[in-house]
Amino acid sequence: MRLKPVSRVRSAAHRRALSGLLAVSLLVLAACGSESSDADEGSASLSSVTVEGKQGEAPEVTFDGRLDPSKTETDVVIEGDGEDVAAGDTVEAQWWIGNGYTEKETQSTFEGEPQSLELGDEVLPFLTDTMVGHKVGDRILALIPSDKAFGKFGGARFGIGNRDAAVIVVDIMGRSDTVPPPPTVPPLDGPQGEEKKPAGWAPTLLEQDGIITGLDFTEAHKPTGELIATTLIKGDGAKVKSGQTLIVNYLGQVYDAEAPFDESYTGEPAEFPIGVGSVIAGWDERLVGRTVGSRVILEIPPNKGYGEEGNADAGIKGTDTLFFVIDILGVSEAD
Known part of the structure; x- marks a missing residue:
């Protein structure tokens, strides 16, 4: 089923739809990735992860053992003194993603400009859940199970297997009080x-x-x-x-x-x-x-x-x- 012409007014549901096979080939992403066995799963907690570097610059992340993929933990590595962030806010942020099983970086936005996004349904759970309730200027370190971090399809597109722990570093760079029209x-x-x-x-x-x-x-x-x-x-x-x-x-x-x-x-x-x-x-x-x-x-x-x-x-x-x-x-x- 094809979209209506882009010149017509669409509902929110139409704006999130894709034409024909694209809905399958781009949006429906399989939850693949490493399927580590229970015997291989780690047991380390977030305290075993070290994050170095300044807020706004690419972090240096080191691991001391495989992380427990069932735990959800957060820690503020650098405390900011800016405004509080709430759901629905438009924020400027940078983030780093690592695999707690392989202990490797899988994605980072720090090579480019800060990303502008509205915290809500369109944003992956790990971004909204990590930033809401924190302050502008914070650097947050989080340990999150794959399904909780990336939704029901898991984090295969981020190099995080279904049974792997996701390690997230998020820098909240700014917040806008109004969403641009x-x-x-x-x-x-x-x-x-x-x-x-x-x-x-x-x-x-x-x-x-x-x-x-x-x-x-x-x-x-x-x-x-x-x-x-x-x-x-x-x-x-x-x-x-x-x-x-x-x-x-x-x-x-x-x-x-x-x-x-x-x-x-x-x-x-x-x-x-x-x-x-x-x-x-x-x-x-x-x-x-x-x-x-x-x-x-x-x-x-x-x-x-x-x-x-x-x-x-x-x-x-x-x-x-x-x-x-x-x-x-x-x-x-x-x-």
Whole structure:
């Protein structure tokens, strides 16, 4: 079932819907990841984790033993003196995620600008639960079971298995008393901005009557296992922020496949929250910070896509590398 045209007014439910297979291939993420046995589960508590560094800068996190995946603990590592944070507030924040079983970092936003998001239903539980009740300026360390941190689908897209403990470091950088109104600028009909020469590794776009129909991998490199992106058009619009609803046209194709597994160019643009875990990690990590009007190609390895289980409904195996061409047509604040 396709979305109605983006120019029409939508309800909150419609704004969270995706067209056709995208609802399966991007939003319904399998709860894969490591399935550590009970004998292998750790027993260490949050006190065994050391966090060093200044608030607002990437933390240095060290572990002293595997963490208990059944515990929920929090600790304020650095105390701020700002305003209290409540549910529904719009905050600026940075976060770091680690796996308490493997003792490795799995995601960090500290390489870029602070993320702006409204604490509520659109935000993953670990962000809302960790920040609400704390202050601007706080650095919070949390130990949370995977299902409680990331919801019923678990944290596979964050490299956290179903029976692993999630270790979260959150810096609350600021708070806004008012939620900005949705922009009045309508979505674009297509990419708009400065044309760029794509990277040599990228597949070639196949078009018919000006509509993208697929990707040609003849001159493309073999997948590297890394999450990479190249810009074909650098948009001249607003910068995409975490928590916003993104309006895009896209086409997705498995490396060396003859046809795409999903696309929106022949139908209506898709809408979904970005930067908050509603889509595969590769989209969240490479679309936040880009500008409206941009056209990009993403190469997404399995661990930033659907993990070892893949996505059977979309015909994607756990070893498949995904390529997407994406046109960013607009952004609006999430309902």
